[in-house]
Amino acid sequence: MFNNIYHNKTVLVTGHAGFKGSWLSLWLKSLGAKVVGYSLLPDTEHRLYDVLNLRNLLDDDIIADIRDEDKLNAFFNKHHPDMVFHLAAQPIVRLSYSQPVETYETNVIGTLKVLEAARHSGTVKAFVNVTTDKCYENKEKKEGYKEDEPMGGYDMYSSSKGCSEILSSSYRRSFLADGQPFALGTGRAGNVIGGGDWAKDRLIPDCIKAFQKGETVYIRNPLATRPWQHVLEPLAGYLRLGQKLYEDGATYAQGYNFGPEMNKDVKVCEVAQQVASVWGNGKVEVGSSDGLHEATLLQLNIEKAAKELGVKPVYSAEQAIKITTDWYKAFYDNQVNMLDYSLKQIDEFVKSAQAKNLPWSL
Numbered sequence: 001m002f003n004n005i006y007h008n009k010t011v012l013v014t015g016h017a018g019f020k021g022s023w024l025s026l027w028l029k030s031l032g033a034k035v036v037g038y039s040l041l042p043d044t045e046h047r048l049y050d051v052l053n054l055r056n057l058l059d060d061d062i063i064a065d066i067r068d069e070d071k072l073n074a075f076f077n078k079h080h081p082d083m084v085f086h087l088a089a090q091p092i093v094r095l096s097y098s099q100p101v102e103t104y105e106t107n108v109i110g111t112l113k114v115l116e117a118a119r120h121s122g123t124v125k126a127f128v129n130v131t132t133d134k135c136y137e138n139k140e141k142k143e144g145y146k147e148d149e150p151m152g153g154y155d156m157y158s159s160s161k162g163c164s165e166i167l168s169s170s171y172r173r174s175f176l177a178d179g180q181p182f183a184l185g186t187g188r189a190g191n192v193i194g195g196g197d198w199a200k201d202r203l204i205p206d207c208i209k210a211f212q213k214g215e216t217v218y219i220r221n222p223l224a225t226r227p228w229q230h231v232l233e234p235l236a237g238y239l240r241l242g243q244k245l246y247e248d249g250a251t252y253a254q255g256y257n258f259g260p261e262m263n264k265d266v267k268v269c270e271v272a273q274q275v276a277s278v279w280g281n282g283k284v285e286v287g288s289s290d291g292l293h294e295a296t297l298l299q300l301n302i303e304k305a306a307k308e309l310g311v312k313p314v315y316s317a318e319q320a321i322k323i324t325t326d327w328y329k330a331f332y333d334n335q336v337n338m339l340d341y342s343l344k345q346i347d348e349f350v351k352s353a354q355a356k357n358l359p360w361s362l
């Protein structure tokens with residue numbers, strides 16, 4: 001898998017205590033990497049980081065702020081990482097309305113500080129900056145956004161990630177000619193679902209939290225569509241991009257979209273109904289909107305990642321919703337070891353990718 005590139009490499013993951021960062025750290029460990037994590041703790045009811053006991057599983061981790069240059073540089077100097085996956089962020093659109101300064105400080109200035117720490121480390125060869133599909137100027141258009149379309153963003157979160165993309169491109173031109181000292185790629189993925197996410201204002205966590213207490217879930221934008229995908233899909237994309245950046249440097253030092261097939265998007269109300277039906281006794285109703293702007297249509301064109309990286313969707317939205325709901329059922333039933341259960345989900349995902357002959361999985 002991934003040409004065995006991660007075996008015995010030191011990989012630094014920022015945001016490893018978050019939802020995607022925890023899954024990525026687990027996958028990297030299973031690939032034989034030495035994984036060191038730098039993150040604050042998410043302020044949520046449960047954390048995947050605790051469920052998987054990542055503190056014990058990883059080679060080192062520190063709970064610290066990426067805006068703290070001294071701690072960041074000390075952590076890089078301690079571990080001499082070969083590769084960096086940068087996921088630490090304030091990732092919630094609605095929170096960015098109440099915390100605009102913090103959102104920009106973390107997502108833009110914090111990203112610049114991580115890039116600077118990598119540049120001065122003298123060891124980093126590949127850097128994947130995780131942004132989002134929301135980095136594009138959203139024109140509510142039907143065709144998916146391609147990588148060379150203008151950056152933008154209506155709300156402060158989206159525009160902070162648009163800025164992180166512009167920053168990456170400028171940083172490349174200013175300091176990383178020919179992919180030296182490291183090659184920098186960016187990953188733009190859509191709405192991700194998967195077990196172990198307890199963030200506020202995300203659809204499936206909101207459904208599970210309500211169903212688990214026997215309450216009805218009220219959804220705000222029932223007809224909005226999103227490019228839903230299982231969390232392991234973009235992670236496979238980031239890992240493949242990291243591999244290519246490490247092996248071939250500047251060739252892949254660009255932005256890549258990772259998302260589901262076009263026109264396979266599912267409406268918010270359909271997702272909630274499917275979660276309810278897999279859960280067994282969940283109730284869904286339409287609630288009132290609080291007036292904050294949320295984009296109604298977001299589609300990504302994923303041809304570039306398919307052509308250049310061989311990254312294509314593995315699961316349908318229905319499979320992703322089922323696997324996600326199963327994970328939460330297993331967690332709340334409290335009968336199985338969730339580390340083993342999560343590793344099994346990674347294994348099944350890889351087997352499905354192999355059955356589709358996806359090059360990263362072979």
Ligand SMILES: NC(=O)c1ccc[n+]([C@@H]2O[C@H](COP(=O)([O-])OP(=O)(O)OC[C@H]3O[C@@H](n4cnc5c(N)ncnc54)[C@H](O)[C@@H]3O)[C@@H](O)[C@H]2O)c1
Nearest residue numbers: 015017018019020039040041042065066088089091132192
């Ligand atoms: N989950 C999604 O649907 C989705 C979609 C597209 C992009 N993304 C991007 O993926 C990345 C990971 O998202 P996630 O869903 O795992 O979010 P998350 O909130 O679960 O994880 C983010 C982690 O970063 C940490 N963090 C926040 N500010 C920090 C700071 N200043 N210093 C250090 N750590 C800090 C948080 O405490 C948390 O542990 C983010 O960059 C996000 O923008 C997520």
